[in-house]
Amino acid sequence: EELQRRFETLNPEWKGKVGGVAPDGDVFLEDEQVLHFRVPSCTDCNGTLKPEVTFFGDNVNKAMVQLVHNRLAESDAVLVTGSSLQVYSAYRFLLAAKERKIPIAILNIGPTRADHLTELKVSARCGQVLSIIQPH
Secondary structure, three states: OOHHHHHHHHHOOOOOOOOEEEEOEEOOHHHHHOOOOOOOEEOOOOOOOOOOOOOOOOOOOOOHHHHHHHHOOOOEEEEEOOOOOHEEEEEEHHHHHHHHOEEEEEEEOOOOOOOHHEEEEEOHHHHHHHHOOOOO
């Protein structure tokens, strides 16, 4: 709520109108809608405020990479949902799983970079398949 208030204070006249929604959930905005949009600075370091995600071209946080490798070591299998695995930062975890002989399953609407590593590949929409799976 505090962050939302900071955005509203910096952009009092801004009214986003969605021009459409992409299959991945992104929305389409006109250039004019975002041209003068202002983003608040980080309250800790005064730097660029970014969500806790890794943008294309950025490095994945080393602590996060280690966390995933630790969880992978505890895993009986790996399920990838809704990713083409085109970026190496995700693909490398499947290479590590294959090296450890951990079974891999992929659920995606199209081909992925790791299809050759899987024991199971389901070509379907994640929302349709995951909604009918009954956990034990």
